[in-house]
Amino acid sequence: MTATPARLEIAHIRKAYPGVLANDDINLRVTPGEIHAVLGENGAGKSTLMKIIFGTVKPDAGEIRWNGEVVHISNPHVARKLGIAMVFQHFSLFDTLTVAENIALGLQADTDLQELTARIRQTGEKYGLELEPNRHVHTLSVGERQRVEIVRALLTNPQLLILDEPTSVLTPQAVEKLFITLRKLAAEGCSILYISHKLDEIRALCHSATVMRGGRVTGNCDPRNETSAGLSRMMIGDELVRLRRERNHEIHRNELKLHINRLCLPKAHLFATELKDIECEVRAGEIVGIAGVSGNGQQELLAALSGEDQRAAPNMIVLGGAAVGHLAPNPRRARGLGLVPEERLGRGAVPSLSLAANMLLSHQKDPYVKRGMIDFAYTRRVAASIIERFKVKASGPDALAKSLSGGNLQKFIVGREMERKPSVFIVAQPTWGVDVGAAAQIHAEILALKQEGCAVLVISEELDELFALCDRLHVIAKGQLSPSIQIEQATREQVGLWMSGLWHDTAAGTVATEAGHA
Amino acid sequence: MLKAFPLKLELRGAPSQTMTYLSPLLAIVLTMILGALLFLLLGKDPVAALKVFLIDPFSGKRAISELLLKSVPLILCALGLTVCFRASIWNIGAEGQFTVGALCAGAMLVWLDVPGHGISGTVGLILMICAGVLGGAFWASITALLRDRFNANEILVSLMLTYVAQLLLMYAVNGPLKDPNGMNFPQSKVFSDEFMLPMLIAGTRLHVGFVVTIVAALIMTVFVTRSLRGFSLTVGGVAPHAARYAGFSSRNALWMSLLISGGFAGLAGAFEIAGPIGQLLPSVSPGYGFAAIIVAFIGRLHPIGAVFGGLIMSLLYLGGELAQSRLGLPSAITGVFQGMLLFLLLACDTLIDYRLRWKQQA
Numbered sequence: 026m027t028a029t030p031a032r033l034e035i036a037h038i039r040k041a042y043p044g045v046l047a048n049d050d051i052n053l054r055v056t057p058g059e060i061h062a063v064l065g066e067n068g069a070g071k072s073t074l075m076k077i078i079f080g081t082v083k084p085d086a087g088e089i090r091w092n093g094e095v096v097h098i099s100n101p102h103v104a105r106k107l108g109i110a111m112v113f114q115h116f117s118l119f120d121t122l123t124v125a126e127n128i129a130l131g132l133q134a135d136t137d138l139q140e141l142t143a144r145i146r147q148t149g150e151k152y153g154l155e156l157e158p159n160r161h162v163h164t165l166s167v168g169e170r171q172r173v174e175i176v177r178a179l180l181t182n183p184q185l186l187i188l189d190e191p192t193s194v195l196t197p198q199a200v201e202k203l204f205i206t207l208r209k210l211a212a213e214g215c216s217i218l219y220i221s222h223k224l225d226e227i228r229a230l231c232h233s234a235t236v237m238r239g240g241r242v243t244g245n246c247d248p249r250n251e252t253s254a255g256l257s258r259m260m261i262g263d264e265l266v267r268l269r270r271e272r273n274h275e276i277h278r279n280e281l282k283l284h285i286n287r288l289c290l291p292k293a294h295l296f297a298t299e300l301k302d303i304e305c306e307v308r309a310g311e312i313v314g315i316a317g318v319s320g321n322g323q324q325e326l327l328a329a330l331s332g333e334d335q336r337a338a339p340n341m342i343v344l345g346g347a348a349v350g351h352l353a354p355n356p357r358r359a360r361g362l363g364l365v366p367e368e369r370l371g372r373g374a375v376p377s378l379s380l381a382a383n384m385l386l387s388h389q390k391d392p393y394v395k396r397g398m399i400d401f402a403y404t405r406r407v408a409a410s411i412i413e414r415f416k417v418k419a420s421g422p423d424a425l426a427k428s429l430s431g432g433n434l435q436k437f438i439v440g441r442e443m444e445r446k447p448s449v450f451i452v453a454q455p456t457w458g459v460d461v462g463a464a465a466q467i468h469a470e471i472l473a474l475k476q477e478g479c480a481v482l483v484i485s486e487e488l489d490e491l492f493a494l495c496d497r498l499h500v501i502a503k504g505q506l507s508p509s510i511q512i513e514q515a516t517r518e519q520v521g522l523w524m525s526g527l528w529h530d531t532a533a534g535t536v537a538t539e540a541g542h543a
Numbered sequence: 544m545l546k547a548f549p550l551k552l553e554l555r556g557a558p559s560q561t562m563t564y565l566s567p568l569l570a571i572v573l574t575m576i577l578g579a580l581l582f583l584l585l586g587k588d589p590v591a592a593l594k595v596f597l598i599d600p601f602s603g604k605r606a607i608s609e610l611l612l613k614s615v616p617l618i619l620c621a622l623g624l625t626v627c628f629r630a631s632i633w634n635i636g637a638e639g640q641f642t643v644g645a646l647c648a649g650a651m652l653v654w655l656d657v658p659g660h661g662i663s664g665t666v667g668l669i670l671m672i673c674a675g676v677l678g679g680a681f682w683a684s685i686t687a688l689l690r691d692r693f694n695a696n697e698i699l700v701s702l703m704l705t706y707v708a709q710l711l712l713m714y715a716v717n718g719p720l721k722d723p724n725g726m727n728f729p730q731s732k733v734f735s736d737e738f739m740l741p742m743l744i745a746g747t748r749l750h751v752g753f754v755v756t757i758v759a760a761l762i763m764t765v766f767v768t769r770s771l772r773g774f775s776l777t778v779g780g781v782a783p784h785a786a787r788y789a790g791f792s793s794r795n796a797l798w799m800s801l802l803i804s805g806g807f808a809g810l811a812g813a814f815e816i817a818g819p820i821g822q823l824l825p826s827v828s829p830g831y832g833f834a835a836i837i838v839a840f841i842g843r844l845h846p847i848g849a850v851f852g853g854l855i856m857s858l859l860y861l862g863g864e865l866a867q868s869r870l871g872l873p874s875a876i877t878g879v880f881q882g883m884l885l886f887l888l889l890a891c892d893t894l895i896d897y898r899l900r901w902k903q904q905a
Contacts (some may be wrong), residue, residue: 311890333787354790364788372784378777385774394771401769428557 029095032216033059033078033185038087040073047073048084049240055185060207060217060525062227062248064260066239066432071220074237075187078102078218079111084223104308105131105140108184112174112191120163124156128177128187141180152206164296169320175203180212183299187218192226197435197488197521199318204230210215222260222461224253231477236260261462276496279308282361282480283449288350289327290336298504300329305499305506307449307480312471313509314495315484316520321506323484324367327453330482331364332357345448354421358387363447365438367484369431373438376427381408381418383426387441411440432463439467453484468494488517502526552897560896567841567848570888577883580624587870595869596862605623608747610857613820614826615756616641618853619811620835622756622763625844628905629767630800631780635685636701638832639708640679644809646712647678649816649823652734653720664737671738672813676742679809680802682708687801705832716823731823740818748901752814756850758808761844769882776800808832829860830878837885859884 033055040048047070055061065071076082079090080098089096091107094531098104104111118127125142142158149156154172162170173190178186188207207217207230219229227234228248236244244259270488273429300322303362307313317323328334329350330342337350344360364387366372375385384404385393392403408422415436419429426434435455441452455471456464472496475481484489484501491498498515500507500523507528510519522528578596579589600610620637627634655667662670664771685704689695713729722732740750767773775791776799778846783793815827842848863877 161859331788332790353792354788358790366788368784372788375778375782375785377781382774384777385771386785389789391770397771398765398769399771399774425557 032091036088037062038084040084046240053235060211060231062231062234064234069237072242078121091363104242110178110181110183111187112178113189116170116174118162123159123161124173124518125158148179160296181336185216189220197517224256241293250252276311279310282309283307287343288341298325300325300504303506305484309478309480312475312481312495314498316491317501317502318524321501330451361448363442363445363450365442367450369434374426379423381422384408415440417537432459435459436463449480451482500524548761549902550899551902553900554656555898558895562868566891573887574884585715594763595865599865600858600861610751611753612749613860614853614857615752616811616831617835617856618756618850621838621849622807622846623807624835625849627800627804629780629844630776630796632800632854633698634804636705637835639705639803640682640808641812641828641832643681643682644675645816645827648675648813652738653731656734656738667738675809676806680805683805687798695899713825716825723766729825733845749820750818760846760850801900831862
C-alpha cells in the first residue's frame with residue numbers, strides 16, 4: 026500500500042447475470058494521473074466492470090474505494106458527483122435532440138443552453154473534437170456521435186474518465202490528437218480507464234494494464250514493456266493469426282463487377298452529405314477499400330449502394346453489367362449483391378427477433394420463402410449452420426439478436442451475407458467494436474471470398490484493417506472520393522492527409538499509374 | 544418511502560416468455576379483485592356482484608350466445624389492430640372505420656331492400672359486406688394518405704376521423720337514409736329478414752358472422768406468423784432501418800396494415816347492422832373500436848389471442864349490462880372495468896422484462 030490513496034481501488038468485485046458470471050473477484054487500482062488500460066476481448070467482462078464503477082450496474086459483492094473512502098455508487102448521478110465520467114461504447118444519445126440538448130441532459134437542470142453551446146465549442150476546439158452543438162443527433166455519423174460523448178464527459182471536469190473503445194472510429198491523426206488530449210488530462214491529474222482491445226494503442230498510451238478474460242483478471246502489466254504478441258497471449262490465450270494476402274497483378278483484366286459511375290446524390294436531409302462524382306470500380310477477385318472519417322458520405326454512399334436510397338440514376342451504379350441505381354434492395358440482391366451495413370443492431374439485424382428470423386432480412390426467396398410463406402424449419406437450419414461455421418457464440422438459431430455480443434452478431438451477419446454466395450460483397454465497418462479473435466476471423470473470411478472471385482468493397486474507418494485487406498484504396502472526404510491508390514504505394518500519412526480532402530495536389534502521380542493499368 | 548418498500552424490480556436476462564402470456568391473466572385477476580373492492584365501496588356484496596359480472600353471462604345457451612355475439616365486432620376490430628400495432632402504425636380509429644363500414648353497409652341495404660328490386664338475400668348480403676369492408680378500408684385510407692403524403696400523425700388523424708364518421712352517420716340517418724315511414728325518428732328502415740345474416744343457432748341472435756370471425760382469426764394467424772408480408776410488417780414495426788435494409792417498403796406497410804385494419808373494422812360494422820341491430824341508428828357501437836385496442840393488447844398482438852381477448856371484453860360488456868339491471872349500478876361501470884383492465888395489463892407487462900425481488904437486508 027502506498028501512502029497516498031489510490032484514486033480508485035476496487036476489490037473482489039463480483040457480478041453474476043442469469044447464466045453467466047460477468048465479473049469474478051476483480052481487483053483493480055488506478056492512481057491519480059494514471060492512464061490504466063483494461064484489456065480484454067468482447068465478453069471478457071470489461072463493460073460490466075465499468076458499468077459497476079459508473080453505477081449503472083450494482084455488484085453482487087465487493088468493495089469500491091474512491092480516494093481512500095469506501096463508496097456505494099448506486100447510480101450514475103452519484104458517480105458524476107464523485108467526479109467519474111464515462112464514454113460508453115454504445116452511445117446513449119437521443120436522436121431527436123440536438124448535441125447541446127443531449128449534453129444538457131446529463132448536467133444540472135438549470136444549465137443555460139446558450140452558455141453550454143459556447144462551452145461545447147470551446148472544449149471541442151481545445152481537444153480537437155469539433156462539433157456543431159445545434160445539430161440533431163440523428164444526423165450525425167457514428168464517429169461524430171462519439172465525439173459528443175467524449176465532449177459530454179470532459180465538460181464535467183472529471184477526476185476519472187472511463188473510455189470504452191474510444192478510437193474505433195477515428196482517423197490516425199485524430200487518434201493521435203485524442204491521445205494528446207488524454208495525456209494532457211492525465212498530466213492535469215485526471216485518471217483514465219481506457220478500455221480497448223487495440224494492443225498498439227494501449228502500448229502507446231497506457232501506463233499500466235489489467236488484462237481480463239472470461240470475467241476474471243488474467244494479468245497485470247506495464248504495456249510499454251510488453252510486445253503486442255505478449256499482450257495478445259494474455260488477452261486471448263493465443264497469438265494473432267497474420268493475414269496472408271495473395272497479390273494478383275492481373276486483377277485489372279478481371280471482369281468488372283461493380284462500377285460506381287460518377288454517382289452524384291443531393292442531400293436527403295439538411296445535415297446529410299452530398300455525394301459528388303463518386304467513381305469507383307471493383308473487379309472480380311479484388312478487394313477495394315474506402316477509408317475516411319465517418320460523416321464524410323459513407324452512410325449516403327452505402328444507402329445508395331444497398332438500394333435503401335433509390336434516387337440515383339440507373340447507370341450511376343452498375344452491378345454485374347446491369348444498371349441498378351434506381352432498384353430496391355431485393356432486385357440488387359438478385360443480381361449478386363451481399364451487403365453488411367455499419368449498424369448491426371437495428372439495421373443489419375432486428376434486435377428483438379431470433380437469428381433465424383433475421384436470416385429473412387436478406388433471404389426472401391425460395392427455399393426460405395415459398396409462395397409468400399416462410400419456411401421456418403429451413404431458415405433455422407441455415408442459421409444453425411452459419412452459427413457453427415462462423416463459431417458464433419449464441420445459444421442457437423432461436424437466440425435473440427440482441428442477446429449476442431457485437432462481435433458475435435457481426436460474425437452472424439457476415440455469415441448470413443456470405444451465405445448468399447455474392448458476386449459483389451460490400452461491407453461497412455466490418456470489425457467496429459469487434460474483439461480481436463472475431464475480427465481476425467471476419468478478415469480471413471473476406472479474403473477467402475476474394476479468392477473465390479468475389480468483388481469486395483470495404484468501407485472502414487480503421488486504416489489497419491484496410492491496409493491488411495485491400496488491393497486498392499480510395500479515401501472519401503466531404504462527399505467526394507479520391508482516386509484509388511495501390512496498397513503497396515499507400516502510406517498512412519498520405520491516406521491520413523487525403524482524409525482531409527487534400528488529394529488533388531498529391532494524387533497526380535497515382536492517377537497516372539491507375540491510367541497505366543486501365 | 545421508496546426505500547422502505549420491501550420489493551424491487553430487477554431486470555431479467557431475457558424477456559420472460561411465461562410472463563408474456565401470464566401477464567394478461569394476472570391483469571384480469573387483479574381487475575376482479577379491484578372490482579370487488581369497488582363493489583364493496585359502492586355498498587354492494589362483492590361476491591354477489593362479481594357473480595353477476597362473471598358468472599351470470601354464462602348461465603344458459605342464450606346468455607352464452609350473447610357473449611359470443613358481442614365478441615364478434617370486438618375480435619374483428621382487434622384482428623385488424625393487431626396487424627397495425629405489430630407494424631407500429633398506431634391506428635386508434637377503428638371505431639370510426641367501424642362506423643363508416645356500418646354506414647356503407649346500411650346504405651347498400653337501404654338501396655337494395657326495396658320491394659320488387661329482385662335481388663336475392665345472398666347477393667344482397669355479399670354486396671352489403673363488400674360495402675362495409677370497402678367503407679371501413681376507405682376511412683382508414685384517409686389516415687394512410689395523410690400520413691404518407693404529409694407525414695401527419697396517424698394517432699391524431701385516425702382518432703379525429705372517428706368523430707367525423709359519427710357525424711356522418713348522424714347526418715345520414717337524419718337525412719338521406721332516414722326511414723320515410725319512421726315517424727321522423729333519426730334511423731333507417733328496419734331491413735327485411737332476407738337481408739339479415741343467417742342465424743347460427745335457432746332461438747338465439749348468434750349469426751354466421753361468428754364463424755367468419757373465427758376463420759378470419761385463423762387466416763390472420765397464418766398471415767402474421769408464417770407469411771413474409773406479415774413478417775415484413777413486424778420488422779417495420781420494431782426496426783424501421785432493418786426493414787429498409789431488407790427492402791421492406793414502409794409505405795407498403797402503412798397502407799397494407801391500415802387497409803386491413805379498416806377492412807376488418809368495416810366488416811364488423813356491416814355484421815352489426817345486418818345482425819343484432821337490423822337497421823341504421825345514430826349510434827351503432829358502444830365503443831367496440833376503442834375496446835378493441837385493449838383486446839389487441841390483451842391478445843398479445845396475436846390473432847388467436849385477440850379471440851380470447853374479445854371474449855373477455857365481451858364478458859365485461861355483458862357483465863356491465865347485467866350490473867346495471869340487477870345491481871342498479873351506472874353504465875359507466877363497463878368503462879371503469881375496461882380502463883382498469885388496460886391499466887393493469889400495462890402494469891403487469893413490466894414483469895415481462897423485470898422480476899420482483901425481495902430487497903436484501905444489507
